[in-house]
Amino acid sequence: MTTTLCRLSSVLLATALLTSHALAQNEAPKEVVPTTVPGSTATPEASTPELTLEQCIQRALARNFDLEIGRFNPLIAKDAIDVARGGYEPVLTSSGVHGKTTSRVAGTSSTVSDLRIGVSQDLYTGTTVSASSSLDRSKLNPLLLQNPNPAYDADVTLSVRQSLLRGFGTAVNRANLNRAKIGLDRANLDYKATALDIIQATEFAYFDLTFAREQLKVRQFSLELANTLFDEAKSRESVGTAIQLDVLQSEVGVANARRNLILAEQSVKDRQDALLALIGQFELDAPVGTVRFAETPTTLPVFASSLNLAKQNQPDYLSSIAAIEQLKLDLRIAKDNVKPDLTVGGAVGLGSSDTNTGRGAIGNALDRDRHSWQVDFAFSYPLGNVSNRARYRQSLSTLSREEIRLRLIEQNIEVQVRAAVRSVETNLESVRIAALASQLSQRQYEAEKSRFEAGRSTSRIVLEAQDDLEINRVSELQAQAALHSAIAALHRIEGSSLQRYSITLP
Structure with a gap:
């Protein structure tokens, strides 16, 4: 100082x-x-x-x-939004098989070819819609008179599957999106x-x-x-x-x-x-x-x-x-998972056979040469359902x-x-x-x-x-x-x- x-x-x-x-x-x-x-x-x-x-x-x-x-x-x-949408995009499928079976005892052989093409889509309502078509070709050697050779089979199938309990409705299925x-x-x-x-x-x-x-x-x-x-x-x-x-x-x-x-x-x-x-x-x-x-x-x-x-x-x-x-959406999903899984489905199909060409078989199928239908259901529920109930309580507590x-x-x-x-x-x-x-x-x-x-x-x-x-x-x-x-x-x-x-x- x-x-x-x-x-x-x-x-x-x-x-x-x-x-x-x-x-x-x-x-x-x-x-x-x-x-x-x-x-x-x-x-x-x-x-x-x-x-x-x-x-x-x-x-x-x-x-x-x-x-x-x-x-x-x-x-x-x-x-991430596009990733969430990905589960509800149309899916194109195609599969094919070609094989041959030979029998030494009968002295015969058969050749089979199969091609199937389909498309399916999951909807936000919990519905799965799919359509498919297949063409089969089979040939037997030597020729048996009672069987056409070669033989072509074609079919067109439309199926629908709907969730009735778990996964039902747009509120649940759009939650991730x-x-x-x-x-x-x-x-x-x-x-x-x-x-x-x-x-x-x-x-x-x-x-x-x-x-x-x-x-x-x-x-x-x-x-x-x-x-x-x-x-x-x-x-x-x-x-x-x-x-x-x-x-x-x-x-x-x-x-x-x-x-x-x-x-x-x-x-x-x-x-x-x-x-x-x-x-x-x-x-x-x-x-x-x-x-x-x-x-x-x-x-x-x-x-x-x-x-x-x-x-x-x-x-x-x-x-x-x-x-x-976001947590409310998680809670909605967790609550939905507590429900049993019950789905019903139905399918209708058209089919036909032809001995000349596959195109003829497909044409005959569209002309309803042969038709079929079916209904089905599937049910599953884990006994006790402990894990899903615990996840629901966790989501509720987190919220x-x-x-x-x-x-x-x-x-x-x-x-x-x-x-x-x-x-x-x-x-x-x-x-x-x-x-x-x-x-x-x-x-x-x-x-x-x-x-x-x-x-x-x-x-x-x-x-x-x-x-x-x-x-x-x-x-x-x-x-x-x-x-x-x-x-x-x-x-x-x-x-x-x-x-x-x-x-x-x-």
């Missing part, structure tokens, strides 16, 4: 001497202004254009690794949540860099004052108006100011890298233009409006609701658990919105108070400086005023950064960042 007081006292003395010298020559007193130290990153080069927050967000949404990875999830979920569609909605919501997180992280990084650069300017100004104090101390020592201890204290003050400047430069570079990592890929050496805080809002957020926006737009909340809808968790999420959202609104209100008031404190400390410093120049104050008092001025300047910057971060956090909870920046996700 003693070193700091001595340093600031010497600065004031140097300022007073400069002022007196200027007045003696009828010149305006020269103010000590901050300048950029060589190698400093306080201010970007003049050729570098300004980098706005909107530009950063656009670049982040286009080049960020996390968002680029997240783009695949909706594509995967979209293909509907689940996949909800999965696509959830994937899009998760992608939106990732985008909102990246927007918030970009806003935080942008405001952190803005604060770091503004703080660096304050450190540069302090170094300028420390150098001026050191030069003045050496001059006063040479004329005998100061002792060597004053020079040493001034030199320590320069070293401390330079250390603070180096730390501030490191902070700027670290926060610049953090911003570049969010808005680009392997572009850490890219220049970053001028950054600045946004205008301070003049209106306070309204809790009811923010809560309504959060429930309408919050991806995590909407995804939880969609997850419950109940997630419904309670949704209520917890609703309460957490309300708590988060309340805290975010209060944070904006508090930080807005903090900015106003910090600005007043900075203005007051500026006036106090100027007043004490004028009193010191008139010989009515001491260097220690002026030094304390200088210390308060620097502290309040940094506090004002911190308050501004905290306010903008609080606003960004509120927008993330509301899920409204995309609308505020007019962003449409693919």
Whole structure:
């Protein structure tokens, strides 16, 4: 503390001497202004254009690794819908066989060829429809007069099978497809949540860099004052108006100011890298233009409006609701599996034979040369049905658990919105108070400086005023950064960042 007081006292003395010298020559007193130290990153080069927050967000949404990875999830979920539809697509089947049987005892041989083509489809009602046609050719050697040789048999068959208990109705059979569609909605919501997180992280990084650069300017100004104090101390020592201890204290003050400047430069570079990592890929050496805080809002957020926006737009909340809808579908399937499996079916067929060609056999079959029909049923039920009943209870418990968790999420959202609104209100008031404190400390410093120049104050008092001025300047910057971060956090909870920046996700 003693070193700091001595340093600031010497600065004031140097300022007073400069002022007196200027007045003696009828010149305006020269103010000590901050300048950029060589190698400093306080201010970007003049050729570098300004980098706005909107530009950063656009670049982040286009080049960020996390968002680029997240783009695949909706594509995967979209293909899952086609996978779910696959079980209800028409299936074309074809089979063929050719064989020969020889009997050494009878001295005969027979050749048989069979070709069958069919198509079947499962419907969402639990119905299976199929149609098939076959052509058989048989030949016996040697020829037996009582059998045509060769012989052709053809048939056309249409069959229908319907589930009456398990798997009956569109609600059950479309459950997997509907689940996949909800999965696509959830994937899009998760992608939106990732985008909102990246927007918030970009806003935080942008405001952190803005604060770091503004703080660096304050450190540069302090170094300028420390150098001026050191030069003045050496001059006063040479004329005998100061002792060597004053020079040493001034030199320590320069070293401390330079250390603070180096730390501030490191902070700027670290926060610049953090911003570049969010808005680009392997572009850490890219220049970053001028950054600045946004205008301070003049209106306070309204809790009811923010809560309504959060429930309408919050991806995590909407995804939880969609997850419950998926669990309801799972419960419906589990409940259906508890039922016995009972199906009934029926088939009608037309057939014919011909001794000349297969085409003739098929033609005769279509002319109803021979016809047939059948009905059948199948029933199965596991005794006890323990596993299916257990799966149903599991689905029911899982659904109940997630419904309670949704209520917890609703309460957490309300708590988060309340805290975010209060944070904006508090930080807005903090900015106003910090600005007043900075203005007051500026006036106090100027007043004490004028009193010191008139010989009515001491260097220690002026030094304390200088210390308060620097502290309040940094506090004002911190308050501004905290306010903008609080606003960004509120927008993330509301899920409204995309609308505020007019962003449409693919």
